[in-house]
Amino acid sequence: MAQIRFHEITKKYPGTSTPAVNAVTFDVPEGSTCMLVGTSGSGKTTLLRMVNRLIEPTSGEIIIDGKNILQENPIQLRRRIGYVIQQVGLFPHMTIAENVRVTAEIAGGWSKEKLASRVDELLELVGLPAKEYRQRFPRQLSGGQQQRVGLARALATDPAILLMDEPFGALDAITRARMQDELLRIQRNVRKTILFVSHDIEEAFKLGNQVAVMSEGKLIQIGSPVELLAQPVNDFVRRLVGGDNILRQLQYLPVADALDNRPEAVSSAHWGDVPTCSEDETLLQAMLQLLETNAPALAVQRKDTDNLLGYVTLTSINHAITRVRGNQNVPEGTHI
Ligand SMILES: Nc1ncnc2c1ncn2[C@@H]1O[C@H](COP(=O)(O)OP(=O)(O)OP(=O)(O)O)[C@@H](O)[C@H]1O
Structure with missing residues (x-):
């Protein structure tokens, strides 16, 4: 596993007036998934491709596990970094097994036997039973x-x-939703540090531990999906993450x-009788449970101890949503 640290990383393409990536600083913690989102041309791909040095930064540092990768041999660096793009680019005349094997062969350091079993293992991991798919050609997929x-x-x-x-x-x-589920499953097994460019905010929220929002080469905000939804730094982020989407x-x-400690809807005599839900449930789950059970409130319990944290009611959920929607803190001079 590895941590990626961007420090003031900048890329200015020759002949352009403004940097494609402009002094971006943030960390991707080890074993986590960071989604890069933003408008077209905001610098996401450029930032991503600087990590494996397909694009050379103009200034700044990219530190992986404490080492500045700009001082490393790019070929060796790429052996430690997997790269997946939309145009898969499989070799049409090679079987699936050969297509998978070729990368490891080029990287070197694997025996023939180890490679063969590794290929089968990888095909199984990505949901393609090796027996069935090993000998097929890309056009048959x-x-x-x-x-x-x-x-x-x-x-x-x-x-x-x-x-x-x-x-x-x-x-x-x-198919996309299925692949996202597969990636989540694989990630639970292999725990890579993933940097993922997406145009799809649903995808970003589903896969990302963190979501980094870019605009015009700058990092505008980085946070968990909930942080971005609840506390967008400006209108641009709010619109991008669908902060208006109830x-x-x-x-x-x-x-x-949406906790309420003494909801009016529940008389004190009945506080012990209301249905319960866990603190890690979402407002939607709580709302559905309230509607299904017709209960005036749900008692929210701590995940590990079952201790009572408070109550949620349809009114308190409504207040929470209204609060979030009113929570627009646009910093002076933010240009988007
Ligand atoms: N080789 C290049 N030479 C000059 N400018 C470039 C080059 N590659 C990209 N750019 C410019 O850099 C900026 C950032 O491009 P980049 O592809 O990183 O954005 P992006 O956020 O990935 O966009 P998209 O979402 O459309 O893929 C754009 O203005 C683009 O035109």
Whole structure:
């Protein structure tokens, strides 16, 4: 595993007047997934490709596990970094197994036997049973299956870091959702540090521990999905993350945001009788439970101890959403 640290990283392409990436500083903690979102041309791909030095920064530092990668040999660096893009680019005349194997072969350091079993293991990991798919050719696979091979190939050298640039962008919505679920499953097993460019805010919220919002080369805000929804730094972020979207707020905000200690809807005699829910449930889950049970309130319990934290009611949920929607703190001079 590895941590990625960007420090004042800047890229100015020759002949352009403004930097594509402008003094960006943030950390991607080890084993976590950071989603890069933002408008078209905001510098996401440029930032991503500086990590494996397909693009050389103009200034600043990228530190991986304490080392400035700009002082490393780029070829060796890329062995430690998997790279998945939308155009999978499989070799058409090679079988699936050969396509996966070739990356590890180029990287070197693997015996033939180890490689063969590694390929099978990787195909299984990405949901392609090796027996069935090993000998097929890329043209005999669907787009989603080809994308799985792309992911297996990126994982072939067991890199600590995965860079993913819109990997599921060309897939239909159902296949995309399935691939996202697969990635979450794989990530639970392999725990890579992932930097992932996406245009799809649902995808960013679903996959990201952190979401980094970029605009015009600058990092505007970075935080967990809930932080971005609840405390967007400006209108641009609020619009981008769908801060106006009540359903999304209900889906992501935790019940802890809507606690009411003594709701009027529950007389004190009945406080012990109301249904319970856990503090890590979302406002949407709580709301559905309230509607289904017709209860005046839910008692919110601490996840580990079952201790009572407070109550939620439809009114307190409504207040929480209203509070979030009114929470616009636009810093002076923020240009978007
Ligand atoms: N090789 C290049 N030479 C000059 N300018 C470039 C080059 N590559 C990218 N740019 C410019 O740098 C800026 C950032 O591009 P980049 O591809 O990183 O943005 P992005 O956020 O990934 O965009 P998109 O979401 O559309 O893929 C854009 O203004 C783009 O035109």
